[in-house]
Amino acid sequence: MATGAGVLRLEEGPPAEPIHQSTRERDSATQRRTARVAQTLASPALGLAKISLTFGGVAALRDVDLEVARGEIRAVIGPNGAGKSSLLNIVSGLYRPDRGQVQFGEHSFDQVPTARLAAHGVARTFQNLALFKGLSVFDNVQMGLAHRVRAGFLRQIMGSPLARRIEEENRAAAKEVIGFLHLDDVQDCFAGTLPYGVQKRVELARALVARPKLLLLDEPFAGVTLAEKQELSQHVRNARDSLGATIVLIEHDIGIVMELSDRVAVLDYGRKIADGTPDQIRADPAVIDAYLGVAHEDDTELAV
Numbered sequence: 681m682a683t684g685a686g687v688l689r690l691e692e693g694p695p696a697e698p699i700h701q702s703t704r705e706r707d708s709a710t711q712r713r714t715a716r717v718a719q720t721l722a723s724p725a726l727g728l729a730k731i732s733l734t735f736g737g738v739a740a741l742r743d744v745d746l747e748v749a750r751g752e753i754r755a756v757i758g759p760n761g762a763g764k765s766s767l768l769n770i771v772s773g774l775y776r777p778d779r780g781q782v783q784f785g786e787h788s789f790d791q792v793p794t795a796r797l798a799a800h801g802v803a804r805t806f807q808n809l810a811l812f813k814g815l816s817v818f819d820n821v822q823m824g825l826a827h828r829v830r831a832g833f834l835r836q837i838m839g840s841p842l843a844r845r846i847e848e849e850n851r852a853a854a855k856e857v858i859g860f861l862h863l864d865d866v867q868d869c870f871a872g873t874l875p876y877g878v879q880k881r882v883e884l885a886r887a888l889v890a891r892p893k894l895l896l897l898d899e900p901f902a903g904v905t906l907a908e909k910q911e912l913s914q915h916v917r918n919a920r921d922s923l924g925a926t927i928v929l930i931e932h933d934i935g936i937v938m939e940l941s942d943r944v945a946v947l948d949y950g951r952k953i954a955d956g957t958p959d960q961i962r963a964d965p966a967v968i969d970a971y972l973g974v975a976h977e978d979d980t981e982l983a984v
């Protein structure tokens with residue numbers, strides 16, 4: 681039987697406040713999710729095929745398949761050590777899998793070329809903030825366009841009109857995403873002086889400034905307050921709804937995951953043990969066993 685203690689063990693911050701939806705709201709949200717997934721699965725934004733990875737004798741990932749539909753919010757969850765970060769590191773090219781393929785749209789890779797990630801329309805955030813704390817919010821956000829600046833380096837030092845135009849475009853893009861994430865008031869502050877939850881938002885802005893097609897979020901809600909979680913999850917949803925980004929997130933806060941995601945994949949000991957809508961995952965006995973490590977009963981649900 682699922683116990684609160686078992687679930688709390690999985691969370692790094694306070695548990696998410698349950699969002700109460702009426703049955704009709706919940707049904708229509710489910711219908712929208714199903715339509716979105718069905719519509720776009722023919723041409724997934726991200727496909728992983730038979731991904732395996734070992735570290736010495738430890739199998740971090742075993743034959744993991746994953747499809748992410750365009751415009752979907754897709755969560756990957758699992759207990760500590762299940763392989764979530766390893767998976768994200770493979771998708772962003774930091775790890776090379778022993779076997780398997782990663783596909784972005786038409787392009788397929790044995791190892792994702794990290795340096796060309798942005799060119800493929802992929803951006804990511806990190807579990808531990810990777811901001812430049814001594815730079816302003818504005819400059820941090822502009823760093824998300826560094827690949828464009830590098831491309832125009834020679835033109836820049838020559839002060840060409842094209843370099844000036846690129847710089848203006850970059851500033852305009854940064855300004856726009858800063859407004860989108862309600863960071864206008866703090867855009868001139870040093871990033872390191874801001875509350876942790878705001879810094880997380882700055883990191884999200886930096887990832888979004890290049891308008892990625894695919895956004896990888898590594899524990900975006902870790903360490904933030906309950907109010908900040910609610911706000912941040914709305915921004916993640918807006919990034920999908922208004923900017924059209926497909927989103928993959930790994931996250932320990934099951935409450936937020938179930939509320940935010942269209943579909944959830946569950947890893948345990950490097951294997952994918954379940955994949956489905958939040959309702960399917962909540963009721964899946966294998967998931968309950970993996971999280972609680974106890975024998976399940978037929979009527980048990982994941983307590984979130």
Ligand SMILES: Nc1ncnc2c1ncn2[C@@H]1O[C@H](COP(=O)(O)OP(=O)(O)OP(=O)(O)O)[C@@H](O)[C@H]1O
Nearest residue numbers: 735738739740758759760761762763764765766767
């Ligand atoms: N760089 C590494 N070197 C050696 N072993 C590693 C490395 N990275 C991950 N592992 C091992 O691979 C397995 C999967 O780890 P991973 O960090 O991917 O899991 P996780 O689900 O992200 O865990 P957590 O939720 O605790 O971050 C674990 O047994 C871990 O110890």
